Amino acid sequence: MNPTRRQLLASTGLGLAATATLPAHARLPVAGTKPNLFIGTGGTGHTYPGxxxxxxxxxxxxxxxxxxxxxxxxxxxxxxxxxxxxxxxxxxxxxxxxxxxxxxxxxxxxxxxxxxxxxxxxxxxxxxxxxxxxxxxxxxxxxxxxxxxxxxxxxxxxxxxxxxxxxxxxxxxxxxxxxxxxxxxxxxxxxxxxxxxxxxxxxxxxxxxxxxxxxxxxxxxxxxxxxxxxxxxxxxxxxxxxxxxxxxxxxxxxxxxxxxxxxxxxxxxxxxxxxxxxxxxxxxxxxxxxxxxxxxxxxxxxxxKSLDSVKVEGGTADQRTILSSALYHAQLAPTLVSDVDGRYPGMDGKTQTVPAGGAAFSTYSLWDTYRSLHPLLTLVAPEQTKKLVDDMIRQTAQSRFGPLVWPLQGKETGTMIGWHGVVPLAEAHAKGIPADYAAAWPAIRKRSFDFTAPDKDNSLGRDLYDKLGYVPADKVFESVSRTQEYAYDDWASSHLARVAGATEDAERLHKRSGNWRNVIDGKIGFARPRFENGQWWKDYDPVQLGHMPKPWWRDYTEANGWQATFLNQHDIYGMIAHMGGDAAYEAKLDALFTAPSTLPDNAPPDISGLVGQYAHGNEPDQHAAYLYSYVGAPWKTQAMVRRLCVEMYKNDPDGIIGNDDCGQMSAWFVLSALGFYPVDPVEAVYVFGSPLFARAEMQLGKGRKLVVEAPGNRADTPYVAAVTWNGRPWRKSWISHRDLAAGGTLRFTMSATPNRAFGRALADRPPSFGRSPA
Structure with a gap:
């Protein structure tokens, strides 16, 4: 991480860097904009140019x-x-x-x-x-x-x-x-x-x-x-x-x-x-x-053909290149692993064969990519998404570890925590992608409830999580993050259980997905290590990585207490209530983005791209800027999302603020630059942010097209004054996948000053955990 860049990001106000100002009638078509394949090949982007x-x-x-x-x-x-x-x-x-x-x-x-x-x-x-x-x-x-x-x-x-x-x-x-x-x-x-x-x-x-x-x-x-x-x-x-x-x-x-x-x-x-x-x-x-x-x-x-799925007009030349490059990097993985005859190395150690017309894939970086990459592909590459979903179902059933974690050429590396292979499956079902989801359920059930099933590091402490309602910090490392991420996987798995007709299991998982609250100390408003005896870590410091000085025993996964506090993606209104209501939660979000950008000496390099204690260069809280919309303050989301789009990405080898993680960082930019983001992919809705360009066209497959307009959009107009959908006024600060995927025109009226009334009403806030705040 470049210290001077970190200091810059932490010290700027809204950080709205200057971009070219275009008259409302001007359009700069960029069908010919070429991606810069060297973006991410410097810094810590870890991309390749070949x-x-x-x-x-x-x-x-x-x-x-x-x-x-x-x-x-x-x-x-x-x-x-x-x-x-x-x-x-x-x-x-x-x-x-x-x-x-x-x-x-x-x-x-x-x-x-x-x-x-x-x-x-x-x-x-x-x-x-x-x-x-x-x-x-x-x-x-x-x-x-x-x-x-x-x-x-x-x-x-x-x-x-x-x-x-x-x-x-x-x-x-x-x-x-x-x-x-x-x-x-x-x-x-x-x-x-x-x-x-x-x-x-x-x-x-x-x-x-x-x-x-x-x-x-x-x-x-x-x-x-x-x-x-x-x-x-x-x-x-x-x-x-x-x-x-x-x-x-x-x-x-x-x-x-x-x-x-x-x-x-x-x-x-x-x-x-x-x-x-x-x-x-x-x-x-x-x-x-x-x-x-x-x-x-x-x-x-x-x-x-693949890069023409998203075309933009307006913005700067660099921003258009960044968009094209991000779209390119978002289509490098998962990677094909089946041969021309359909054979591939199965997760069971045997050679398997895909059905006619199918394909098998490798390089599923699921802890990262479930957040933005897979949601992006459901829009711009639905046929590829169908192939991936069918493949994940097959490989889930074949793997002795059940839901996919980080498989690479037939080997489950088990890297990172949770079993997030369930999330793209639940998301795809919620978005209407047909597949035999029930075929994956037996393996998912085993991972969820059979505590004698083989573990890799990603799923340690499942038995204690089920028994105590949390993973204790004195028994399993990275316990706070595990508890919250296991809860999110329970939320996704509960959807798949219902698809399979396992109603009792679905209810058990749905209830257990509330375990996140058992590591959020509502009295201090932070995610906090908790021991097997129920006691909290006494000398808590949210900047630290955990209660033990040794770096290998952390209480959070590539995060500290600040970042882990906002891990919850699926029960945000429950979280808001647990933290003391709208005002308290909004204040805590403000504090996240304005706290001193200091980290302990044993912090991993993954925690990068700091704005306050928010770390854009890593995945755990990349949805955090969009959480303001859930307390009726989407104007703060708009300001911060625009800042992140401008400051965290450059047309330069050091142009991605952290590891691109098989396209996750790039997919975040594509979606956010278009003006919306899936805080909880399983909910199948998108929260509005701040579109970066004056106009964008997305090809959605089967002849459908989504047009996003923001006429006159400039560097100094990050705020959304009004929205229309297919010519009709749209008061909500979110829109469903069903609406977007059908195609149409989403039009933003941008402004240099916030419209604090937009999205303020309870009825206009995004749904979460299957319910609205109203």
């Missing part, structure tokens, strides 16, 4: 580092050398993995070790220049004179290398991966490389990084036959001349060309998380020619 397709299996991108937290995606914008180009990457995550099948083209001497960022000449790293990235395509000039280009289909990566005259080679490094000094070696326990009679190079490895024991397979073909292929075994041991196979743990192959510059070299590589046959079949299905430019054009066309 080639991929919407939700594609392959993410073919350059790698600049594997040892620092900044390079969880494998790439960092200010690094000065490139290791090579690998085929799988994670976008915006706080933990690293993947980087499978590194390809290193070079015209220099063959080197088998990468060297260091400080001394790239000690290995195969290469300095570079002339980077260019656009959706589905990347190119760069390497210092040895190689011109590198990358593009993709869903399951194959395509490389085109132009070598200078003379000798050149391509190194394939299967030992390349994200490192972690805390992990016990070996991170790769078995690997294989072999050359088939037809010239196809294939291989596999099993990796124990984050997703322990995941498998990757590849099949690679070259447009020109190498003059020599040398296999390298463990310890960089060169295999005998003529060898066509090598097994071990840290393997490499060197493909050498005596006249590398005689013609461009095209490499096409299929991957699979299932088996070698899957990789070869994916390659055969998606690489039937050698026309690199054709693949690039097809990738660009797919992205053009």
């Amino acid at each position: 080639a991929t397709l919407p939700f594609g299996m392959v993410q073919l991108s350059p790698d600049t580092g594997v040892e620092r937290w900044e390079t969880c995606s494998g790439y960092y914008k200010t690094d000065t050398s490139i290791l090579g180009f690998s085929h799988t990457h994670l976008s915006g995550t706080g933990i690293g993995d993947m980087l499978d099948v590194l390809v290193v083209p070079s015209a220099g001497p063959v080197q088998l070790q990468p060297g260091t960022l400080e001394n790239p000449d000690a290995g195969y790293r290469q300095r570079f220049s002339g980077e260019h990235a656009e959706p589905g395509y990347y190119r760069v000039a390497l210092e040895t004179g190689v011109q590198a280009e990358l593009t993709v289909t869903e399951r194959t990566g395509w490389h085109r290398y132009r070598f200078p005259a003379g000798k050149g080679h391509v190194l394939i490094d299967l030992s390349h991966l994200i490192l972690d000094k805390s992990d016990s070696p070996p991170l790769v326990d078995e690997a294989l490389l072999e050359l088939a009679a037809d010239g196809t190079l294939s291989g596999t490895r099993r990796v124990f990084r984050w997703a322990k024991g995941r498998r990757i397979f590849f099949a690679m073909q070259l447009s020109r036959k190498p003059d020599r292929i040398t296999f390298i075994g463990d310890g960089d041991t060169e295999q005998p001349a003529g060898a066509t196979r090598v097994a071990g743990k840290r393997l490499k192959a060197v493909l050498q060309f005596d006249d590398a510059g005689s013609a461009p070299l095209v490499i096409r590589c299929g991957i699979s998380a299932v088996d070698a046959d899957g990789a070869r079949a994916n390659l055969a299905a998606e690489a039937k020619h050698w026309d690199f430019d054709r693949v690039r054009r097809e990738a660009a066309a797919l992205w053009s």
Whole structure:
């Protein structure tokens, strides 16, 4: 986190940075606005700039580092050398993995070790220049004179290398991966490389990084036959001349060309998380020619269609670029994991097959993405949402842990807390997306009520939560956050229980979803650690991370007492009453955004983007700015949302204030810039904020279109004076998904001064917990 930026955000008033002022009649169409794929590749955004397709299996991108937290995606914008180009990457995550099948083209001497960022000449790293990235395509000039280009289909990566005259080679490094000094070696326990009679190079490895024991397979073909292929075994041991196979743990192959510059070299590589046959079949299905430019054009066309789902006019050029880039980043994950024949690595450890027309996905960062990403996709990509919902239901039923948490290529990492896979399912049902939701219920019920079922860290303390009504802080770490997030999952699960006809279970879950109140001390108005004997932590300080000094035993998940106080998304009117009523709750929200922006020394870097004690750079309270609408003060929501849109996002590598978390931070911007946000996705309503642009069009599928108008919108008009929906006055500070998804025109009249009467009446406030305040 950049301290100067944190101080700036904490010290500005409303923080309404200057934007271009447009006359009401002016429109700046931005259908041609291109995303900046380097947004988030600096700071702590953890994004990558390489080639991929919407939700594609392959993410073919350059790698600049594997040892620092900044390079969880494998790439960092200010690094000065490139290791090579690998085929799988994670976008915006706080933990690293993947980087499978590194390809290193070079015209220099063959080197088998990468060297260091400080001394790239000690290995195969290469300095570079002339980077260019656009959706589905990347190119760069390497210092040895190689011109590198990358593009993709869903399951194959395509490389085109132009070598200078003379000798050149391509190194394939299967030992390349994200490192972690805390992990016990070996991170790769078995690997294989072999050359088939037809010239196809294939291989596999099993990796124990984050997703322990995941498998990757590849099949690679070259447009020109190498003059020599040398296999390298463990310890960089060169295999005998003529060898066509090598097994071990840290393997490499060197493909050498005596006249590398005689013609461009095209490499096409299929991957699979299932088996070698899957990789070869994916390659055969998606690489039937050698026309690199054709693949690039097809990738660009797919992205053009996806990015045209939201078009905006007005704002500044930078803001329009940020919007397009955010929409791009919001369509990178979840990632395809099923092969062309429908097979995928099941959560039960078995190879599973999707029904005809279906697909299986990986990289579900659900603790993050249930909040904004999945709600955004229900609007702009309903067909993709249907595929994801069907897949989550299948994988929930297959997993021995039940509801999905953070699955990666068939392995449940269990990262973060709760079992938030239930939320997109309950949300999708509430929004009318057809699926066999009842098929997931047995696994959800087991996670909810069977306390002998296997736990990962995400679900520890379920038995105490059920028995005591909260997770005690002296028994389980991160207890305060767990209690509230388990309660939210109970709320979502109660909806799915009703769908399955389990009425008694639904009532039990609905009642238990009120457990959040057992860790909110109404006397002081804060989320507070509570011990098994019922006593509160005596020396409570909301800035601290918990009652124990050791950083690994915190009472909150990536948050402190301030941020955890506003975790509740589903029973906001219950929370308001528990905190002493509208005035007390509004004052507590004011205090959140105006408190000193200080953090303890042991705070994780995830707590970033502070405005007071609100942390926009992490997920727990990203809905907090919208909570003013529930106490009849939506004008405060409007001011703060506009400030966050302007100050927390930049058209710059350091343009995302925290980890993008598989598109969650980006999706927050897209929705908020359009003027509305899903505080509780399961409620299936959106709370109005402050639209950033003068006009926006959203394609909703099946020919439906949503138009959001805010004529004359400027930097100094963050407030909503009035709203109309399809030409009729709209007094409410919210609107339902059913209304928006049907299409129409939502028109905001913006103002430099607040209209404190708008949304003030009880009848005009958003519903919560299935009820309105009236």
